[in-house]
Amino acid sequence: MVIREITKNVHGIIMNDWDRRLFDELIPLPDGTTYNAYLIKDEKNVLVDTSDPSKSEKFIRVLKDLSGGRIDYIVSNHSEQDHSGCIPRVLEEFSGSRVIASDKGVSLLTKLLHIPEERCMKVADGEELSTGSRRLRFMYAPWVHWPETMITCDIDDRILFPCDLFGSHLATSSFYASCNERLYSSAKRYYAEIMMPFRNNIRKHLRLVENLDIGIIAPSHGPVYNNPDFIVSAYRDWVSDSVKNEVVIPYVSMHGSVARMVDFFVDSLIRKGIEAKPFNLTATDVGELAMSLVDAATVVLGTPTVLTGPHPSAVYATYLFKVLRPKTRFISVIGSFGWGGNMLKSITDMLPSGNLEILSPVIVNGYPGNPDFESLENLAKTILEKHKELNLL
Numbered sequence: 001m002v003i004r005e006i007t008k009n010v011h012g013i014i015m016n017d018w019d020r021r022l023f024d025e026l027i028p029l030p031d032g033t034t035y036n037a038y039l040i041k042d043e044k045n046v047l048v049d050t051s052d053p054s055k056s057e058k059f060i061r062v063l064k065d066l067s068g069g070r071i072d073y074i075v076s077n078h079s080e081q082d083h084s085g086c087i088p089r090v091l092e093e094f095s096g097s098r099v100i101a102s103d104k105g106v107s108l109l110t111k112l113l114h115i116p117e118e119r120c121m122k123v124a125d126g127e128e129l130s131t132g133s134r135r136l137r138f139m140y141a142p143w144v145h146w147p148e149t150m151i152t153c154d155i156d157d158r159i160l161f162p163c164d165l166f167g168s169h170l171a172t173s174s175f176y177a178s179c180n181e182r183l184y185s186s187a188k189r190y191y192a193e194i195m196m197p198f199r200n201n202i203r204k205h206l207r208l209v210e211n212l213d214i215g216i217i218a219p220s221h222g223p224v225y226n227n228p229d230f231i232v233s234a235y236r237d238w239v240s241d242s243v244k245n246e247v248v249i250p251y252v253s254m255h256g257s258v259a260r261m262v263d264f265f266v267d268s269l270i271r272k273g274i275e276a277k278p279f280n281l282t283a284t285d286v287g288e289l290a291m292s293l294v295d296a297a298t299v300v301l302g303t304p305t306v307l308t309g310p311h312p313s314a315v316y317a318t319y320l321f322k323v324l325r326p327k328t329r330f331i332s333v334i335g336s337f338g339w340g341g342n343m344l345k346s347i348t349d350m351l352p353s354g355n356l357e358i359l360s361p362v363i364v365n366g367y368p369g370n371p372d373f374e375s376l377e378n379l380a381k382t383i384l385e386k387h388k389e390l391n392l393l
């Protein structure tokens, strides 16, 4: 746990979860995570978000100490339980408190946590609340990454509380962000897995944030930014339409055929000055794969045929690609079969429609021979031309 006064009477409460290794039973957390809440002490004491239910005992203890025994409002920027999960306990311990949330937020909180509606107060987009000596503004920011999300701004202290937005899964002893490669990587992993599917919404919210006069960004996961430009610039890049001269190759190989194809193909891309990122799906961390999808211009899926279709690991990767909705411009498939099947159609049927050009696949029968390597070379050449058309190299 890390507690620090950010500005006078505004306290950050960062509960570290050092050992957590999986989020939503899906997302690997190599560096754990944190659940951050913020307490504003004024004529009205306001708690911004809470903590994960697993931290409730410690969180309530800290809150009682810090608040002097009075919480008037609990701002719920986001109803997901890692931030809202302690609200029922806070309402119980601080009997005069009420929850502030968006219209949809109240609706979700009453269903997910059975919070009585009479203890909730809906706020409209842009509505302000005076806490005494400062004003809080509530701004609807839907799809960060749920429909009810809002961000709260302490206008007078110039602190933004964006909940999940700008977060990072990084347990650390530091309260403020060390703007280094490790943090960049954690924030990018977080963006890839949580925010990327909603890139267009996030882009709008980013413009909203850029128009505010903000000195500190206090998210609900990871360290606090007293240099907001670090994370805002990173987000500007990630949500933009620009892609990089990279080819991501998620693949799986059963008897070595696809592995040989990938090995040849990767070398061919590298020779052409293209950054190749192969991911063996039997060993890869899906967070690493998701991160690589943030920028790559091209994805090439590699799969053998199992029974009559693609390998289940390749199906999983294709599904992940579809739901994460990266800004990838070109996609292709390389793979193999023994005696037949419908692997290629099964994979291409799963691909999202829209601004994604499918390049000619390379499917071989058995082990690849010289004509197959030639086809892979041609695919690499096509990718080179496509990347050149986008001025990526």
Ligand code: FEO
Pocket (backbone or CB within 6 Å): 078, 080, 081, 082, 083, 144, 145, 164, 220, 221
């Ligand atoms: Fe950190 Fe969407 O919860």
